[in-house]
Amino acid sequence: MKNVFIKGPIKAEFIAESIAKHSHKTNIGAHDIFLGQVRADKVEGKEVQQIDYSAFEEMANEAFYEIRERTFDKFDLSCMHIYHSLGAVKAGEISLFVFVSSKHRAMAFDACRDIVEDIKANVPIWKKEIYTDQSHIWVE
Amino acid sequence: MKIEVLFFGGLRELMGCSSMPIIEVDTTDNVLEKLNQINDKLAGKTFQLALNNKLIKENTPIENGDQLALLPPFAGG
Numbered sequence: 351m352k353n354v355f356i357k358g359p360i361k362a363e364f365i366a367e368s369i370a371k372h373s374h375k376t377n378i379g380a381h382d383i384f385l386g387q388v389r390a391d392k393v394e395g396k397e398v399q400q401i402d403y404s405a406f407e408e409m410a411n412e413a414f415y416e417i418r419e420r421t422f423d424k425f426d427l428s429c430m431h432i433y434h435s436l437g438a439v440k441a442g443e444i445s446l447f448v449f450v451s452s453k454h455r456a457m458a459f460d461a462c463r464d465i466v467e468d469i470k471a472n473v474p475i476w477k478k479e480i481y482t483d484q485s486h487i488w489v490e
Numbered sequence: 491m492k493i494e495v496l497f498f499g500g501l502r503e504l505m506g507c508s509s510m511p512i513i514e515v516d517t518t519d520n521v522l523e524k525l526n527q528i529n530d531k532l533a534g535k536t537f538q539l540a541l542n543n544k545l546i547k548e549n550t551p552i553e554n555g556d557q558l559a560l561l562p563p564f565a566g567g
Binding site for chain 2: 386403404405406408409412434445446466469470471472473474475476477478488489490
């Protein structure tokens with residue numbers, strides 16, 4: 351089963367390379383990309399410095415596999431890729447990268463949104479927000 | 491009967507460990523009763539259960555060696 355997790359933030363270079371890898375797939379007419387970025391939310395005078403992501407990896411990878419199956423059943427896609435961070439990701443860095451490709455834009459837009467919502471609802475991942483004063487809160 | 495219970499997210503912090511063995515239990519409700527005896531703050535928490543990596547919605551019989559995971563609300567992305 352494909353491992354979706356990347357330790358730490360997802361770098362811009364990795365995303366750029368992923369796009370470049372598709373240049374030979376000339377049946378593709380539309381890519382859609384979703385990037386989740388860590389927000390420096392302010393809570394009671396303190397600010398989010400980073401998020402620590404953790405997961406039940408075995409079950410999460412199965413959930414990602416099922417999302418992949420559901421998405422290919424529902425949408426006519428050429429390909430899809432999902433990457434999610436584990437561990438520390440600082441404010442401003444990328445923690446989720448969803449990349450779908452199809453012949454036409456409508457299918458790519460719809461599939462990408464569907465996948466992101468599916469991940470948020472069905473994948474056992476948790477985040478601990480660490481604030482500038484080093485206190486933390488588990489996001490639920 | 492002995493099973494392994496796994497904790498994730500904030501529940502790992504609450505219970506002070508990532509896993510613990512629980513003995514002399516026949517159902518998932520039995521396991522939860524034992525866990526509540528170990529830490530009564532667990533009763534106020536929201537979580538789902540996964541038995542051997544599959545989500546379960548109701549009290550379920552368990553087998554020796556099963557793995558029960560307590561999963562707080564998911565927060566991916």
